[in-house]
Amino acid sequence: MLVADRYRLQTVIGRGGMGEVWQALDEVLGRPVAVKLLLNDGADASAEARFRLEAQTSARLNHPHVVGTLDFGSWEDRCFLVMELIDGDSLADELTAGGPLAPERLAQVAQHSAEGLAAAHAQGIVHRDVKPGNLLSDRNGTVRIADFGIARFVDDPSGALTTTGQIVGTGLYLAPERAIGTPASAASDMYSLGCLLYHLAVGAPPFEAPTATALLYQHVDSPPVPPHQRGAALPPAFETYLLSMLAKKPEERPTARQAADWFAGGAWRGAPEPLPPERPAAFPSQGRETQQTGGGRSGGQGRRRAPEQRGTGSSRRRGAPARAAVTPTPAPASGAGDGGWNTSVHRVPPRRPGLRSSLRRHFGVAAVVGGAALFALALLVGMAFF
Known part of the structure; x- marks a missing residue:
């Protein structure tokens, strides 16, 4: 024909x-x-x-x-x-022929499906009927979304019901907000994709009931049983992310773009995050320290080396080998460039106070005491006069 x-x-x-x-x-x-x-x-x-x-x-x-x-x-x-x-079968046929999918294949299906939905959502299109029969896989395993027969545009003023009063979509994968009559959105497609992935992982959808009404109530009120409790061997990170796609509130679900990137990056395997780059050693080599004792360092740079000076002293107390002390080097008369004098990274023994410093300290104490006595005397005289 x-x-x-x-x-x-x-x-x-x-x-x-x-x-x-x-x-x-x-x-x-x-x-x-x-x-x-x-x-x-x-x-x-x-x-x-x-x-x-x-x-x-x-x-x-x-x-x-x-x-x-x-x-x-x-x-x-x-x-x-x-x-x-498409030279291949639908995911419904793949599930019937081989049973639940392995995590590697399931992650591939998730990534490809989310990529297709992200492209549709970017155009303002909501599929509204994401299910295994509408996802086609070619001989290379590439998954493609088909059957936009009941898709709608986000700005379409029509509701989620047909003229006969029936909810558009497949009940096993219907988002909670759609079960109560709210128009479909991109988040609704992500819930349906979560139900689909759950079905492919476990071999059964997350919710089943003898009547359509009871099934809708489960989507709205019942939390899904974690896949590992139903025999699925998913990595913990994969299972946690899958359950987030089944969140009852649309705003708590990942977007299609986020899901595609997450599965593409391999985070579903639960691999640890890469370690931060190694930091340089706390104490430079002896040769470098010697170079830093030259006159080109400014006073501010000299003060930033103080923690290392204290660290050297603490190392000596812990039993680390002591280094020879280097005495300060007088600065040029102009004082330019290094604030008047230069210091090394080694700790210098403190100087003992001299006789002149002791006299100044005692004189200062006497002056403070004398001033307080004069103030008290003046206060008493004033009160007596009053």
């Missing part, structure tokens, strides 16, 4: 509520493509509008982790959408 005189349909590779997806050949360019045909049974009056919105939305995104849109049109009263053909 030839669609629009160009796309030769070959094999059905998927079916959904809105249409069916065929593997096809673009006979004009000679390349394989995927053609999505809208069902024409008229069951949903808004299906064509949503189908057209998917084409317009995905066409705005040109990113290696988003399935690209190549063409859109109408054929025999049926809309068709031509997309890139």
